[in-house]
Amino acid sequence: MSEIKCKVASITPLTDVVYKVELTPTTPATFKAGQYAMAVMGEKDMRPFSIANAAFDNSRIELHIGAEPGNNYAGEVLARMREEGEITLSIGHGDAFLQNNGLPMVLIAGGTGFSYTYSILQEHLNSGDKTPLTLYWGGKHASDLYLADELTALAQAHSHFTFVPVVEFANDDWTGRTGWVHHAAMADHADFTNVQVYVAGRFEMSKVVRDDFTQRGLKQENLFGDAFAFI
Structure with a gap:
């Protein structure tokens, strides 16, 4: 430091x-x-x-x-x-930085926890590594996902990157995923055995991700988040 x-x-x-x-x-x-x-x-x-x-x-x-x-x-x-x-x-x-171990990556962000995942995403896309990466970003309202348009454009430009915005309280105009952000990831992944997971948001969310994903095979050494130094 x-x-x-x-x-x-x-x-x-x-x-x-x-x-x-x-x-x-x-x-x-x-x-x-x-x-x-x-x-x-x-x-x-x-x-x-x-x-x-x-x-x-x-x-x-x-x-x-x-x-x-x-x-x-x-x-x-x-x-x-x-x-x-x-x-x-x-x-x-922090020890929850990007690990290049070849496993597909799932990034889960709540609110401004997105900034953590944004650094990892940009580094990965710049590296030339084509390992698949999926970013799930959750907010209470669509307006909370302040870089959604930019992320959608990045996903269109990079075939190995998928962006999944998730809104907890959606209005009638919202056509995307709704509910809790980690539930969206669980809907897409029945097994996390061979996946890296990076998570940032409220400590309560990080704990739930750890508990729920390990039940689906996520290995402790493949789970990264600064919250886990405290919970």
Whole structure:
């Protein structure tokens, strides 16, 4: 891990409560796709955020920060970035980074947990490796899936990538999958024995994925997510 001072290039809304933060580090950042950064707010106050860009694209750092009203944990970080125009990050945290072991990959993201899977996806597509990868991204509403159009275009351009958006509370215009995001993956996979699974979202979701998928053959060594260091 290393600390890098970063200039704030831009902060733009992705939804009413999610912001895309573009940072320019003073030197290229060293990390693996799927690792996270810690925003240094004080000597003993470091706050984790997944890095959304791929590891090969390391002249910048992209974060997707959810800061709904009352979420001071994230809101204070955004406020400092806006006020000071810079932030110090500790880079290269987490062991749930992309593993190139040849097994088909299933990525499961809830909400802004998508940023974790987005880094892995971009790294994989850039590598030239044609191992199949399926991304399931779940949100309460269709508007929560803020890069759905871009992901659909990527899936059309790369035959080994499949994007499955899942909405919990769908309106009448929604024609895609509905319900819980991990149920959509289970509907498509009766057996996870020879699959890698990467998951990011609320701890409760990660635990359910672990419990349900291991019952369908998922091996512990093929399950990746930062939550599993805590649950």
